[in-house]
Amino acid sequence: MPVIHLESICMxxxxxxxxxxxxxxxxxxxxxxxxxxxxxxxxxAGLTAYQGSVFFNGSCMDTVPAEKRRVSYLPQNLVLFPHMxxxxxxxxxxxxxxxxxxxxxxxxxxxxxxxxxxxLGDRYPRQLSGGEKQRTALARALAPSPEILLLDEPLASVDxxxxxxxxxxxxxxxxATGITTVYVTHNLEEAQELGDRxxxxxxxxxxxxxxxxxxxxxxxxxxxxxxxxxxNILECCECRPVGHGVxxxxxxxxxxxxxxxxxxxxxxxFLPGDVYLSTSKPPGPxxxxxxxxxxxxxPSRSTVHVGVAAGDTVIIxxxxxxxxxxxxxxxxxxxxxxxxxxxxxxxxx
Amino acid sequence: xxxxPVRCLRPGWxxxxxxxxxxxxxxxxxVSDGSGGGLLPPFSEVMVEGWRLLGSGVLAxxxxxxxxxxxxxxxAGAITGVGLGVIMGWRENVRKTLxxxxxxxxxxxxxxWIPLLMLWIGINDLLPIVIIYICSFxxxxxxxxxxxxxxxxxxxxxxxxxxxxxxxxxxxxxIPLALPYIFTGLRLEAGMAWRVLAAAxxxxxxxxxxxxxxxxxxxxxxxxxxxxxxxxxxxCLLFEKLFAVLESRLTRxxx
Numbered sequence: 349m350p351v352i353h354l355e356s357i358c359m360x361x362x363x364x365x366x367x368x369x370x371x372x373x374x375x376x377x378x379x380x381x382x383x384x385x386x387x388x389x390x391x392x393a394g395l396t397a398y399q400g401s402v403f404f405n406g407s408c409m410d411t412v413p414a415e416k417r418r419v420s421y422l423p424q425n426l427v428l429f430p431h432m433x434x435x436x437x438x439x440x441x442x443x444x445x446x447x448x449x450x451x452x453x454x455x456x457x458x459x460x461x462x463x464x465x466x467x468l469g470d471r472y473p474r475q476l477s478g479g480e481k482q483r484t485a486l487a488r489a490l491a492p493s494p495e496i497l498l499l500d501e502p503l504a505s506v507d508x509x510x511x512x513x514x515x516x517x518x519x520x521x522x523x524a525t526g527i528t529t530v531y532v533t534h535n536l537e538e539a540q541e542l543g544d545r546x547x548x549x550x551x552x553x554x555x556x557x558x559x560x561x562x563x564x565x566x567x568x569x570x571x572x573x574x575x576x577x578x579x580n581i582l583e584c585c586e587c588r589p590v591g592h593g594v595x596x597x598x599x600x601x602x603x604x605x606x607x608x609x610x611x612x613x614x615x616x617x618f619l620p621g622d623v624y625l626s627t628s629k630p631p632g633p634x635x636x637x638x639x640x641x642x643x644x645x646x647p648s649r650s651t652v653h654v655g656v657a658a659g660d661t662v663i664i665x666x667x668x669x670x671x672x673x674x675x676x677x678x679x680x681x682x683x684x685x686x687x688x689x690x691x692x693x694x695x696x697x
Numbered sequence: 698x699x700x701x702p703v704r705c706l707r708p709g710w711x712x713x714x715x716x717x718x719x720x721x722x723x724x725x726x727x728v729s730d731g732s733g734g735g736l737l738p739p740f741s742e743v744m745v746e747g748w749r750l751l752g753s754g755v756l757a758x759x760x761x762x763x764x765x766x767x768x769x770x771x772x773a774g775a776i777t778g779v780g781l782g783v784i785m786g787w788r789e790n791v792r793k794t795l796x797x798x799x800x801x802x803x804x805x806x807x808x809x810w811i812p813l814l815m816l817w818i819g820i821n822d823l824l825p826i827v828i829i830y831i832c833s834f835x836x837x838x839x840x841x842x843x844x845x846x847x848x849x850x851x852x853x854x855x856x857x858x859x860x861x862x863x864x865x866x867x868x869x870x871x872i873p874l875a876l877p878y879i880f881t882g883l884r885l886e887a888g889m890a891w892r893v894l895a896a897a898x899x900x901x902x903x904x905x906x907x908x909x910x911x912x913x914x915x916x917x918x919x920x921x922x923x924x925x926x927x928x929x930x931x932x933c934l935l936f937e938k939l940f941a942v943l944e945s946r947l948t949r950x951x952x
Contacts, residue, residue, distance in 0.1 A: 395854045414857040421858035427851040431873045431951045440869070441859030472951045492860055 349495050349528045350404035352392060357400035360387045361552035365400070372526040374519070376543035378533060378563070380575060384552040385532040386424075389498045392530065393421045404496075415444070420494035424501040426485040428473040434484050435460070435469040441492040459487040463517070479510040483517070490521065497522075497529045503538065515541055536576060540564065540693075548572045565615055565695045579617040579693075580663050587613045594689070601659030604687065605635045608694045615695040620653060620666035622691035626684045627675050636687040638663075642679050647672070656685050738920045746920040747927070755909070760928060763894055763905040766822065767932075770829025771890040775883055778834045782841025786875070787867060792842065799838070807832035808896045815901060825897035825905065832893040837882040844878025845871055877952060880944035887936035891929055 352369040361384040369375045377385040390396040394414040402409045409417060420441070428437050438459055442452045460466050463483040473481060482502060489497060499518070503511040519542055522529050533539055539546045540560040547557045550571040556563055565581060567573035582599035588611060589595045595608040599616055606616055624630075630637065640658030647653075652672040654665045663685055667675075677683065722740040738746075750756035785792040807828050814824055848871050856866040898907025906925045913921035 390854075393854075393858050395857060414854075415860045415862060417858075419858055421855060423851045423855060425851065427849065427855050429852065429856075429870060429874075431948070440856070440861070444856070444859055444861035444865050444869075474951060488859070498858075 349526055351406075352496065352528060352530070353403040353406075354388070354391065355401045355403065357388070357391055357398055357402075359391055359396060359398040359400075360384065362387055362391075363552055365553060367547060367554055367557075369528060369530060370545075371405075372528055374522050374529045374531065374542055374544045376531045376533060376539040376546045376560070377549055378536065378539045378543075378546050378575075379549035380534055382551075383549040385534075385549055386500055387552070388549070389421065389500055389530060389532060392496065393417065393419045393498055395421065417496075418492075418494050419496040419498060420489035420492065421498045422485055422489045422500060422502050424504050426481055426502070428476075428481055428485055428488070430473050433470050433472055434465055434476070437473070437484055438487045438491050440488060445492055455491055459491055462521075463487045478506040479514065482506060482510070482514050486514075486518065486521070490525070490527075494527060497527045499529065499531045501532050501534070503533075503535075511538075518542065536564070548575065550575070561693075561695050564693060565617055577619045577621065578664075579619050580623070580661075581615055581617045582661060583615055584613050587611045595694075597694075599659075600661035602638055602661070604692060605689055606692045606694050607690055610696065612696045613694045617693045617695070618687055618691055620664045622688055623663060623665035624686040624688070625654060625656070625665050625667060625671075625675065625677070626686065627677075627681070628684070630684055630686055636689055636692075638685045640683060640685050642677055642681045642683055645672070645677060645679060654683075656683055658685055736919060738923075743920045743923045743927075746918075747924040750921065750924060756924065756928070759904060759906050759909045759925075762822075763891075763898065763907070764932075766825045766898075766905065767829055767890045767894050767936075770826040770894075771833045771887060773826075774830040774833025774886070774890075775837050778837030778882070779841050779879055782838045782879075783845055783867070783872060783875075785838070786842040786845025787871065799835070803835045803839070807893050808900075811897060811900055820901050822902065824901045825894055825907075828897040829890045829893055833886045833890055836886050836889070837879070840878050840882030841875065844875030847878060848874045876948055877944065880940055880947075884937050884940035884944065887940050888933040891933045891936065895925075895929055 349372050351371045352367075354365060354367040357365040361382065365384070365388065367388070377388060379385055387396070391398045391400075391402060394402075394409065394412060394417050404417070429440065432440065435456055439452050439456050442455055447455070460469055463486060465480065465483055465487065468476065468480060468484075473484070476484065485502070489499075502518075503514055506514065515538065518529075518531075521527075531538075531542055543560050545557060546560050546563045548555045548563055548571070556568040556572050558566075563572065564576060564579070567576055582602070582604075584597045584599040586598040587595055588597075589609060590605070593607060593609050594605050595611065595613060597604050597606055597613050597616060604616060606613065638658040640656035640663065642654060643657045643662060644655035645652060646655075647669065650669070651666050652669055654667060654672070654677060655662045656665060665685065675683075719740050722737070726737050726739045747756070781795075785795060810828060810831055811824070814827055818824055818827065852870050852874065853866055856870045857863075861869070894905070895907040895910070898905035899911045902908055906929060910922050910925045913919075913925070
């Protein structure tokens with residue numbers, strides 16, 4: 349599988365973009381709408397004219413047409429061919445590449461099995477559910493055994509449960525085939541779950557490249573931090589596994605349970621939007637709940653940021669203006685802070 | 698206010714106004730007893746005359762002449778219209794080059810060409826065929842261009858990335874997806890061909906349904922004129938229905 353190298357790419361919003369994606373890597377392009385993520389995919393696939401150069405394993409691909417690049421592209425809206433059945437969709441690339449009919453049948457059967465589509469081969473796309481369409485589109489993209497797989501927000505239009513299942517499937521396929529995969533999303537959670545590395549794009553330029561944790565915990569500039577949501581980051585001095593995939597950490601004078609196995613957590617982080625506030629003691633288990641004092645209230649257009657001093661730190665919570673009014677918070681008030689266990693992220697060294 | 702009882706109406710109810718019209722048509726000329734100058738013979742007399750024309754072979758001969766002209770003109774117009782439409786829809790440079798020229802010719806009504814064509818090709822079978830060709834070609838061309846251009850670019854991008862050549866994409870993705878548009882053009886123009894045929898045959902040739910109507914007019918045979926009009930109406934409907942069925946057959950699984 350090839351190493352992809354983009355050099356001084358100019359196209360639409362991209363101005364002199366440089367990027368290297370390693371062999372067999374699951375690489376996520378993260379960024380807001382209009383950042384140029386889809387443009388980068390189009391350039392790699394050769395589906396648009398561009399200035400600059402694209403290299404696969406050091407070979408310049410600028411004059412190689414899309415159909416010869418061995419790149420499969422799966423756009424956001426899937427675009428399953430509506431006039432073809434599931435089997436015809438999957439076999440499209442194979443027939444286009446003039447595979448022998450026996451090999452086509454064999455490969456299609458294999459992919460129907462892999463994607464759990466055995467019973468749906470004769471159906472047309474309009475007869476499929478969202479998840480079935482996703483799996484068909486993925487099977488079609490994988491059918492010609494591409495060396496590079498480009499996925500453009502493929503889970504944007506499916507429900508959360510289906511998205512979770514298909515994320516697992518995509519990762520499974522990547523692990524099994526080792527196809528160099530470039531995945532576009534504006535969903536931070538997807539990026540963290542899937543990516544070996546993440547590149548954050550903003551207005552056509554790469555702002556930061558690194559592991560998902562590195563981008564989350566160490567945003568290199570304001571654009572990245574603003575997109576991620578400026579998380580609360582706490583330094584940890586102690587870590588103790590308590591079993592069932594949970595560890596107890598001591599951070600800034602607070603004891604927090606986090607979803608982690610091992611004892612090497614150095615930092616934890618959680619987004620202001622994942623911090624819940626209550627003026628009365630909330631019911632339920634006692635862990636990840638602290639009592640603190642409101643030290644700041646900063647209203648913005650659609651949210652209110654409330655700073656709560658708890659332990660040796662100030663935790664920022666983001667609440668809606670209506671909740672702020674309902675709670676009637678003022679500086680100096682005592683509040684209960686609740687952190688959801690699964691929303692706390694961890695960083696190891 | 699109560700809603701209209703649409704659900705109570707069965708499909709066969711559309712026949713009722715036709716039956717009422719035929720009944721009126723039968724009764725009114727008989728009641729008026731010739732006071733209308735025999736300008737509208739009763740329906741039954743028209744049917745009897747139609748049967749007589751069929752039996753004598755006059756109707757069949759003229760109908761066949763018309764049918765051959767419609768088929769020849771329409772098929773030629775459809776093939777060239779679809780062919781050029783696909784090329785113009787697919788290739789922007791061809792579309793930009795030819796569009797001004799075609800835009801100049803398109804507004805001219807098909808029957809407007811008759812005087813010129815009478816001088817160029819004379820009064821013979823070719824004349825109504827060319828008129829029908831012109832009538833069919835332009836609308837089919839435009840609907841085909843629209844159909845090809847309406848195909849989502851993402852389909853083409855995906856097909857290309859799956860390894861399909863430009864020709865393969867055109868044949869397996871673009872043309873099939875443009876079929877609903879193409880068939881809309883074909884369906885409308887298949888009916889229109891019969892309408893234009895009557896005009897062309899009335900003016901320019903001695904055979905065919907249009908010519909038969911003109912002869913009947915000179916003999917003040919209103920019953921024959923009405924028989925021909927009924928045949929034309931039925932053929933318009935049949936041709937339109939034929940393409941509607943074809944379209945449905947080809948696209949029903951996925952549209």
